[in-house]
Amino acid sequence: AEKQLVEYFRAQMRTDPDMASAVAAIRTLLEFLKRDKGETILGLRESLTWATDCLTGVDSSVAVSSGGELFLRFISLTSLEHEDLSRCKKVMEERGELFLEKISMSRTKVAKLCHTFIKDGAKILTHSYSRVVLRVLEKAAAEKKRFSVYVTESQPDSAGRQMADAVRNLKVPVIVVLDAAVGYVLEKVDLVIVGAEGVVESGGIINKIGTYQTAVCSKAHNKPFYVVAESFKFVRLYPLNQQDVPDRFKYKADTLRNKANLSEEHPMIDYTPPSLITLLFTDLGVLTPSAVSDELIKLYL
Amino acid sequence: KEEKQRLRKEKKQQKKNKEKNDEKTSHEEQPAGSASQPPAQPSPKAVPVPASEAPAPADKPAKSKADLKAERRARQEAERASKGKKGDVGQPAPTGKLKAPPSELQPVVKRLPEHVQVDNPEVVKKLAKKLERQQIPLRSDYGYKVSLFSHLHQYSRKAPLTQQLGIPSTVIHPAIVRLGLQYSQGIVAGSNARSVALLHAFQQVIRDYTTPPNEELSRDLVNKLKPYISFLNQCRPLSASMGNAIKYIKKEISNIPSQCKEEEAKIKLLNCIERYINEKIVLAAKAIAKYSIEKISDGDVILFPPNCSFNVTISTSISSSLVNHILCEAFEKKRKFRVIVVDSRPRLEGREALRRLVQKGISCTYVLISAVSYILPEVSKVFLGAHALLANGYVMSRVGTSQIALVAKAFNVPVLVCCETYKFCERVQTDSFVSNELDDPDDLIVTRKGKTQLEHWQKVPSLGLLNLVYDVTPPDFVDLVITDLGMIPCTSVPVVLRVKNVDQ
Numbered sequence: 001a002e003k004q005l006v007e008y009f010r011a012q013m014r015t016d017p018d019m020a021s022a023v024a025a026i027r028t029l030l031e032f033l034k035r036d037k038g039e040t041i042l043g044l045r046e047s048l049t050w051a052t053d054c055l056t057g058v059d060s061s062v063a064v065s066s067g068g069e070l071f072l073r074f075i076s077l078t079s080l081e082h083e084d085l086s087r088c089k090k091v092m093e094e095r096g097e098l099f100l101e102k103i104s105m106s107r108t109k110v111a112k113l114c115h116t117f118i119k120d121g122a123k124i125l126t127h128s129y130s131r132v133v134l135r136v137l138e139k140a141a142a143e144k145k146r147f148s149v150y151v152t153e154s155q156p157d158s159a160g161r162q163m164a165d166a167v168r169n170l171k172v173p174v175i176v177v178l179d180a181a182v183g184y185v186l187e188k189v190d191l192v193i194v195g196a197e198g199v200v201e202s203g204g205i206i207n208k209i210g211t212y213q214t215a216v217c218s219k220a221h222n223k224p225f226y227v228v229a230e231s232f233k234f235v236r237l238y239p240l241n242q243q244d245v246p247d248r249f250k251y252k253a254d255t256l257r258n259k260a261n262l263s264e265e266h267p268m269i270d271y272t273p274p275s276l277i278t279l280l281f282t283d284l285g286v287l288t289p290s291a292v293s294d295e296l297i298k299l300y301l
Numbered sequence: 302k303e304e305k306q307r308l309r310k311e312k313k314q315q316k317k318n319k320e321k322n323d324e325k326t327s328h329e330e331q332p333a334g335s336a337s338q339p340p341a342q343p344s345p346k347a348v349p350v351p352a353s354e355a356p357a358p359a360d361k362p363a364k365s366k367a368d369l370k371a372e373r374r375a376r377q378e379a380e381r382a383s384k385g386k387k388g389d390v391g392q393p394a395p396t397g398k399l400k401a402p403p404s405e406l407q408p409v410v411k412r413l414p415e416h417v418q419v420d421n422p423e424v425v426k427k428l429a430k431k432l433e434r435q436q437i438p439l440r441s442d443y444g445y446k447v448s449l450f451s452h453l454h455q456y457s458r459k460a461p462l463t464q465q466l467g468i469p470s471t472v473i474h475p476a477i478v479r480l481g482l483q484y485s486q487g488i489v490a491g492s493n494a495r496s497v498a499l500l501h502a503f504q505q506v507i508r509d510y511t512t513p514p515n516e517e518l519s520r521d522l523v524n525k526l527k528p529y530i531s532f533l534n535q536c537r538p539l540s541a542s543m544g545n546a547i548k549y550i551k552k553e554i555s556n557i558p559s560q561c562k563e564e565e566a567k568i569k570l571l572n573c574i575e576r577y578i579n580e581k582i583v584l585a586a587k588a589i590a591k592y593s594i595e596k597i598s599d600g601d602v603i604l605f606p607p608n609c610s611f612n613v614t615i616s617t618s619i620s621s622s623l624v625n626h627i628l629c630e631a632f633e634k635k636r637k638f639r640v641i642v643v644d645s646r647p648r649l650e651g652r653e654a655l656r657r658l659v660q661k662g663i664s665c666t667y668v669l670i671s672a673v674s675y676i677l678p679e680v681s682k683v684f685l686g687a688h689a690l691l692a693n694g695y696v697m698s699r700v701g702t703s704q705i706a707l708v709a710k711a712f713n714v715p716v717l718v719c720c721e722t723y724k725f726c727e728r729v730q731t732d733s734f735v736s737n738e739l740d741d742p743d744d745l746i747v748t749r750k751g752k753t754q755l756e757h758w759q760k761v762p763s764l765g766l767l768n769l770v771y772d773v774t775p776p777d778f779v780d781l782v783i784t785d786l787g788m789i790p791c792t793s794v795p796v797v798l799r800v801k802n803v804d805q
Contacts, residue, residue: 201788201789201790202780202781202790203790236787238781238788240596240682240715240717240780240781241715244596244598274790275777290790290792290793293789293790293792293793293796294793294796297789297793297796297797297800
């Protein structure tokens with residue numbers, strides 16, 4: 001059953017490369033729910049948690065685990081007092097479909113909110129490859145705004161080059177800079193927009209390594225630092241500093257499985273504290289970092 | 302006679318409503334032009350006086366003492382001008398929001414509490430009259446008060462209120478008298494301990510209570526509790542947690558249906574109180590310990606100033622301070638960490654905490670607060686307790702807490718505050734001057750090598766001894782607040798308060 005799950009997940013990722021990994025995970029979980037032959041609701045919940053863990057074993061990003069947890073909460077947030085288990089399951093499936101529909105609209109909502117912050121003639125700095133930021137830039141370009149983009153190369157996987165190609169397709173002038181050149185380039189830049197892999201309870205974000213540096217530099221230059229993230233990336237973590245982020249998020253899933261001594265591995269993500277972030281654009285609205293906790297309390301409690 | 306009282310109350314209420322409406326209109330005109338005087342009305346005329354002061358502090362974020370004094374004087378004049386206690390709408394702390402029109406949702410006008418107006422003779426007279434009516438002796442202030450804090454009470458431990466009570470005292474229940482004495486002598490100290498002791502004393506009161514004929518339990522018991530609360534307030538000013546507990550009890554009592562029999566009602570109330578203690582204090586401590594242990598990793602060096610809710614064990618099984626509890630639990634879970642205990646005079650509560658930790662086998666270091674910047678480079682986390690969390694995210698705790706948080710921020714060390722949700726209060730404060738507690742100044746006198754330098758400090762006219770109890774830490778210095786609801790940032794305190802109000 002685990003193999004089937006993983007295969008389905010990978011198939012989903014392959015069919016639509018533009019989709020967030022969390023959305024693929026939620027689709028997989030929904031399919032899993034439909035095929036599940038459990039007898040009790042508690043058993044159902046347990047098997048869903050197990051399924052989420054499996055998926056985190058494939059793709060260890062924060063978004064997958066947070067998406068899975070939110071999915072579980074959303075579908076069980078209704079009254080499940082029906083006598084018949086199949087009726088309960090149907091209710092849960094309906095809510096699952098609803099959830100999926102809502103989150104597939106989330107990127108569009110975010111883009112709609114954010115593109116107004118990009119003014120004509122703006123120079124934007126972004127970090128690594130983020131599909132949400134891409135969507136925002138698409139929307140801004142569609143609104144006939146003239147802007148140019150600097151992208152950091154974002155080692156170790158050079159994801160920044162992928163981003164640069166995508167932006168070039170939008171007919172927007174783009175320049176790839178080294179990760180080390182962020183401080184150099186910031187005086188020319190008007191605003192910084194990054195995506196997020198996860199948004200934590202303090203209002204800080206977890207994103208590709210190098211984001212923290214960019215945030216510190218932009219604070220020093222007094223440039224606004226915007227984060228765009230969908231709401232299913234909100235996670236119940238509260239890191240105090242870089243080493244407080246759990247290991248299971250820091251490294252890729254393969255690394256976690258294969259390598260014995262993690263201290264020699266280079267982490268893939270870092271944590272940016274809320275004091276460095278100006279605003280967060282989510283499908284729940286434009287939030288300040290301190291409002292994130294408010295939203296999280298509403299989502300989770 | 303009661304009818305007359307009721308009629309008098311109604312008249313007062315009407316007059317207050319009328320004055321309130323006048324103030325409301327005058328406030329709405331305020332933003333239009335602070336210079337222009339609102340249409341001539343005797344009571345609102347006092348309001349423009351503090352309004353003209355408001356732009357001044359708004360410009361200068363660092364308030365000077367002169368400004369504070371001027372504001373307080375303006376406020377007192379406002380009160381003197383308007384008959385009755387018509388304080389500023391808003392909070393004692395003069396923030397920029399002071400001149401915003403009162404929200405329509407809150408028709409209750411907030412007054413300055415009397416315990417921060419000690420230098421206003423009118424307020425003192427009013428308090429004296431109220432205490433006389435309740436047959437409670439008024440405790441007199443002691444010693445020279447530093448001018449910046451002259452608006453607060455300062456009592457001496459050598460003159461407890463109970464000496465002025467006659468025997469037998471029919472108004473105040475003996476359990477409450479004992480409690481008052483324990484408070485004023487410092488036998489029961491620490492936010493949690495005081496609340497628990499208060500609740501136990503109230504349980505005793507309820508057990509011994511009998512409804513007089515022609516009275517309803519729900520109304521009479523609340524009225525009986527009022528003089529007790531005034532008495533305890535005189536012995537030692539109430540803390541925020543005690544205030545919340547009292548509010549809860551009063552609500553429970555007034556919710557007793559009138560057809561309920563006395564025995565049933567009493568049992569119900571006793572159970573309510575027991576449940577409150579259990580849920581909000583004992584279980585909350587366990588929940589907080591559970592969350593905190595996640596944050597303590599192997600190899601940590603934890604700084605711990607124990608001047609927080611440190612209590613002597615009472616008849617319940619609540620053991621020592623919250624943070625002490627957390628550290629002991631974490632140790633039992635086999636985490637390897639080291640603790641640095643920071644202590645300060647005059648209470649030196651750190652010694653007791655140190656003793657308990659060392660007994661458990663935790664490796665500890667003991668420093669005084671003056672060495673905090675020396676020791677902080679070694680520290681990986683700072684755990685603080687709180688006396689109360691204010692609605693604007695500020696943390697009110699023992700004096701010295703704010704200093705440690707400041708130095709920790711300078712060294713980039715994460716600061717974690719552990720606080721139960723029943724200590725969250727709706728007050729707003731931005732500095733430690735406005736509302737604080739002055740302890741007995743004689744505590745600062747120390748005898749070394751047979752010489753007591755400050756023995757005759759009262760005779761020196763230019764010398765004042767200041768023994769502050771609380772200080773206020775801004776939310777920028779605090780990284781995380783651990784409550785029984787989970788881990789929240791300091792700015793989310795009003796969210797929790799909102800959720801709690803919705804629940805109730």
